[in-house]
Amino acid sequence: MSNSRRNFLSKSLSAAAALLVAGCDALSQKESVLGVLGLGEWLNLKTQRLLIPRNKLAREYPESAISPYFKPNGSTDPSDANYRALVKGGFRRWRLTIDGLVERPGALSLAELRAMPSRTQITRHDCVEGWSCIGKWKGVPLRALLERAGLRPQARYIVLHCLDTLGSSEHKYYESIDLVDAFHPQTILAYDMNDRPVPVAHGAPLRLRVERQLGYKMAKYVTRVEAVESYAHIAGGKGGHWEDRGYDWYAGT
Numbered sequence: 357m358s359n360s361r362r363n364f365l366s367k368s369l370s371a372a373a374a375l376l377v378a379g380c381d382a383l384s385q386k387e388s389v390l391g392v393l394g395l396g397e398w399l400n401l402k403t404q405r406l407l408i409p410r411n412k413l414a415r416e417y418p419e420s421a422i423s424p425y426f427k428p429n430g431s432t433d434p435s436d437a438n439y440r441a442l443v444k445g446g447f448r449r450w451r452l453t454i455d456g457l458v459e460r461p462g463a464l465s466l467a468e469l470r471a472m473p474s475r476t477q478i479t480r481h482d483c484v485e486g487w488s489c490i491g492k493w494k495g496v497p498l499r500a501l502l503e504r505a506g507l508r509p510q511a512r513y514i515v516l517h518c519l520d521t522l523g524s525s526e527h528k529y530y531e532s533i534d535l536v537d538a539f540h541p542q543t544i545l546a547y548d549m550n551d552r553p554v555p556v557a558h559g560a561p562l563r564l565r566v567e568r569q570l571g572y573k574m575a576k577y578v579t580r581v582e583a584v585e586s587y588a589h590i591a592g593g594k595g596g597h598w599e600d601r602g603y604d605w606y607a608g609t
């Protein structure tokens with residue numbers, strides 16, 4: 357971030373805080389989020405959300421920009437028994453469960469997901485490790501799935517549950533995003549990468565793309581979408597595999 361931008365942000369911070377405590381929606385949001393985020397992190401998140409239009413799109417690229425090699429990272433060939441069985445069966449028995457704080461929980465096959473409205477986008481993936489790759493992704497807007505299931509009013513976050521276990525974790529990989537990101541037009545559950553089914557290395561058969569966030573938020577091997585009021589009771593309680601190990605929950609720009 358440039359210095360002038362940093363100054364601008366810090367000056368706007370107190371103004372933003374004042375604005376927010378004025379509204380009761382902001383107040384109740386603050387109470388529920390403060391338990392999970394630190395105060396500074398919360399103010400930073402809220403300031404960014406006020407200054408950057410909520411629906412601002414991440415940059416999209418032409419076909420010619422697609423990286424010839426897209427680096428796979430984290431889990432690239434999960435050894436979890438359940439996942440192996442699904443691979444063996446060509447994902448015919450794979451289902452995406454949608455549950456938690458929704459009116460109509462359910463489970464969808466890949467064919468059903470492919471029959472839903474889709475979005476295609478060519479975007480840049482940035483990993484905290486310091487590398488970036490550009491890829492083309494096609495999938496179902498998360499918004500379409502959530503509208504179909506009907507979010508209950510208490511829902512505040514969407515948790516993505518994965519089929520893989522990374523490293524020596526006691527828990528499967530998972531991630532969570534807020535409703536602003538969940539309903540963002542570029543937030544999709546992708547089944548195609550560069551015009552082919554997402555390969556195992558990149559999260560087959562379904563992975564999240566949440567384009568204004570860093571790579572670790574983009575859950576691969578997604579098997580369940582759960583709407584929750586809080587993620588404090590899940591795994592390490594910080595909202596994601598890497599968040600439980602100290603990374604920021606909000607990894608956006």
Ligand SMILES: Nc1nc2c(c(=O)[nH]1)N[C@H]1C(S)=C(S)[C@@H](COP(=O)(O)O)O[C@H]1N2
Pocket residue numbers: 426427428429430431482483484518519520522529530557558559571572573574575576577
């Ligand atoms: N289920 C799952 N999702 C994951 C990971 C993982 O290990 N398991 N790694 C994350 C990280 S740190 C990055 S950078 C991207 C890598 O995606 P890619 O393999 O398609 O490059 O996936 C993210 N999502």
Ligand SMILES: [Mo]
Pocket residue numbers: 429482483484485571572
């Ligand atoms: Mo990453």
